Amino acid sequence: MEEQEYKLEDSIKCPICKADYNRSQAVVLKEDNSQTILHITCGKCGTAVLSFISNGAQGVVSMNLATDLNKQESRVLFNGNSIQFDNVLEVYEKLKQI
Numbered sequence: 001m002e003e004q005e006y007k008l009e010d011s012i013k014c015p016i017c018k019a020d021y022n023r024s025q026a027v028v029l030k031e032d033n034s035q036t037i038l039h040i041t042c043g044k045c046g047t048a049v050l051s052f053i054s055n056g057a058q059g060v061v062s063m064n065l066a067t068d069l070n071k072q073e074s075r076v077l078f079n080g081n082s083i084q085f086d087n088v089l090e091v092y093e094k095l096k097q098i
């Protein structure tokens with residue numbers, strides 16, 4: 001267990017145009033000891049992405065999903081729900097249907 005801390009700038013790039021994100025473009029939707037969920041809007045191509053960063057036994061795992069949801073809609077999606085990493089795939093399935 002080392003290098004537990006992630007740097008947003010190092011770990012997340014736009015999946016569409018590969019531009020580096022910076023913190024000013026990211027909104028934290030959910031954050032706890034083991035997981036951070038961010039909504040990020042790419043400053044270059046404008047693509048919105050949900051980023052799931054899980055800090056678990058396997059180390060830091062991040063998954064980025066392009067989304068049509070804006071920041072407000074994303075907040076509603078996650079508000080009040082306790083998101084486990086297992087639920088991420090469920091969310092992914094939902095997003096695919098949108």
Ligand SMILES: [Zn+2]
Pocket residue numbers: 014015016017018019042043044045046047
């Ligand atoms: Zn981009």
